[in-house]
Amino acid sequence: MENKHVIMIVEDEDAIIEFVSVKLELQGYRTLKAVNGQEAISFASSHCPDLILLDLGLPDMDGMEVLKSIRSWSMVPVIIISARNEEKFIVSALDSGADDYITKPFNNAILVARIGTALRRGHISKIKSSKVNQPF
Template structure:
């Protein structure tokens, strides 16, 4: 896969220079924007593969930019922000961001987040898994047509809610899903019964994780939500 085009939306010159220099040393193509208005124009005209977005822009809040972009595009958005409160992360992720990196950050972590996002682009999980009958991630397999799940070639039995949770996470590999998003997708309406969700996630983990205290497939983002990790080098959909 060719290196993607990345739009860097950042008004702080030193941080913008750090990000673009990092991208340049890795061979990535990029464009930059310093305001919310110019970032939307760049997103429309340049059609970037990934957007790296600061929330604190001079003319527009980054969350509003995410909402605007999401009205016409599913381009992955990685937030890079000094806002470190859980409510800020949840707000950005619920608006449609794919990942959230808190300043200050290391270039190694930024590159790692980019690699995760690139894997999601490569496999186009949201589109492929809708029509795929078989999903494979490491030793975990989901047969959507049969409604069956295998781990290490052995079928495991899940409750309907556990199966729906696993399927939702599988269709969003590498993406942090907030508690509210999961509750809405699984139960069909917004509810705040996060303790119940944690119970279901705990029972699911006991069935698919050999060491639930050190999960291999489902990562907890404390106070925010959950993410299915990619295990090994590739996700397979058939």
């Protein structure tokens, strides 16, 4: 089952980025890795991933800044993966445009299921917006 969707993982901890990358590649996804906020913004614009997994605790900037920057020009699905589990962080991220929020430690099967859901929603949105511009 090779689906070829590209998922960008934005995470500064090597062990987590490698673990998630291997798990996603075993599910048939291609992965792109960014280790800080500037790299994430640059890769998002140049590589146009199908989905972004975004940690909030990055070394150069807060993940919320990355989310807001990407949201200023793209509607790519973004799932936050963060150790910040307080309600205020979750609500703020969702209100700022995140499509989902998963707290660390996370269950791999749930992560993969949420990625699939976000990709389906993104695909449906693309279909609906393309039909709006078509004549009857």
